Amino acid sequence: MTKIDWYILRKLIGTFIYSLMIFLLISVVIDTTEKVDDFMKNHLSLREIVVDYYFGFIPHILALLFPLFIFLSVIFFTSKMAYRSEIIAILCAGVSFRRFLRPYWIGAFLFGGVLWLANYWVVPNANRIRTSFENKYLHSHDDQKSQYDRTTRIDSFTYVTFGSYDPNYRSGGNFILQTVKGQNMGFKLKADRVSWDSTSQKWRLDYVTMRTMNGLKEVWTSKQDTLLKIPLVPKDLVDEKNLQEAMTTPDLRKYIQREAIRGAEGLNIYWVEYYRRTAAAAAVVVLTLIGGIIAAKKVRGGSGLHLALGIVISACYIIFLQFTTVFSVKADLNPIIAVWIPNVIFGGLAFYLYLKAPK
Numbered sequence: 001m002t003k004i005d006w007y008i009l010r011k012l013i014g015t016f017i018y019s020l021m022i023f024l025l026i027s028v029v030i031d032t033t034e035k036v037d038d039f040m041k042n043h044l045s046l047r048e049i050v051v052d053y054y055f056g057f058i059p060h061i062l063a064l065l066f067p068l069f070i071f072l073s074v075i076f077f078t079s080k081m082a083y084r085s086e087i088i089a090i091l092c093a094g095v096s097f098r099r100f101l102r103p104y105w106i107g108a109f110l111f112g113g114v115l116w117l118a119n120y121w122v123v124p125n126a127n128r129i130r131t132s133f134e135n136k137y138l139h140s141h142d143d144q145k146s147q148y149d150r151t152t153r154i155d156s157f158t159y160v161t162f163g164s165y166d167p168n169y170r171s172g173g174n175f176i177l178q179t180v181k182g183q184n185m186g187f188k189l190k191a192d193r194v195s196w197d198s199t200s201q202k203w204r205l206d207y208v209t210m211r212t213m214n215g216l217k218e219v220w221t222s223k224q225d226t227l228l229k230i231p232l233v234p235k236d237l238v239d240e241k242n243l244q245e246a247m248t249t250p251d252l253r254k255y256i257q258r259e260a261i262r263g264a265e266g267l268n269i270y271w272v273e274y275y276r277r278t279a280a281a282a283a284v285v286v287l288t289l290i291g292g293i294i295a296a297k298k299v300r301g302g303s304g305l306h307l308a309l310g311i312v313i314s315a316c317y318i319i320f321l322q323f324t325t326v327f328s329v330k331a332d333l334n335p336i337i338a339v340w341i342p343n344v345i346f347g348g349l350a351f352y353l354y355l356k357a358p359k
Helices: 003-041 046-083 086-092 102-138 249-261 268-295 302-331 335-356
Strands: 147-153 158-166 171-181 184-197 202-214 217-228
Touching: 003 046, 003 102, 046 086, 046 102, 046 268, 046 302, 102 249, 102 268, 249 268, 268 302, 268 335, 302 335
Parallel strands: none
Antiparallel strands: 147 158, 158 171, 171 184, 184 202, 202 217
């Protein structure tokens, strides 16, 4: 690392932090303006608003636009260097363009690593704070709708069916539990009513009949009521919005594996979130290189032209990422392909721009 490398790296870090703080301030002001009526209606104190909401909101919004602000920051300060002919002087001193990009690589991996760690642990915990606050104070408290004929697999061989289930009262009717191995049913339990016993953390069944099959032999028994312990709790029967954003990466993977065993549908949205956390960190590296290569060329339009080009590329990246994500969630496109296609394509663009850049 030479003095020029440190000079460029300081410019990158300083410009990024400065622009991010300005945008963060604007975002908080706009968000507060939109929600001030809700804050006043719920008689929330300043401490509750800051600690219970904005401590979760700020990391969420920072992580959301982190790669794009790195990109625009790189374009802004590199374009200023090009306009002042600093880059021409560096290249004329015998420094190759590949060597000139070294501090950009270092800064990109530094910020990419920060975003990767934040997406894995910090941001999900912040999202948990934010969503808990929003569900408690900002969103309407409509009752959960009753569910009918909901079947869930709780392990490799056991299936549970609720003929009806009311999440508000944690009770239902026409409950069936059956164990199926291959083509043979080994056990079947039926109950007219089912309800959650919060004291024992078990399901209470009323008017129960049980059938145990062993080849051609069958044993039938009945009970007035009984308690049943299974790996299924009431919160598993409630579909929460944006649940994947509020789980750390290890928890998210465990949740996906558990739901896959249960035969749940619509898991692509969770896989997209799982792979996106790494892809977003890689996007920082790709966009940093694109920004450095584009803005290193001195043009007549100056910084304005570079920034306009950067905004267009940013918009294309966001649109493309949203397009592939929707295809994964709605049309069953492979999630890892959906989140990595933009990085692969824009990585190819970075390589093409590097080949065409003046050396």
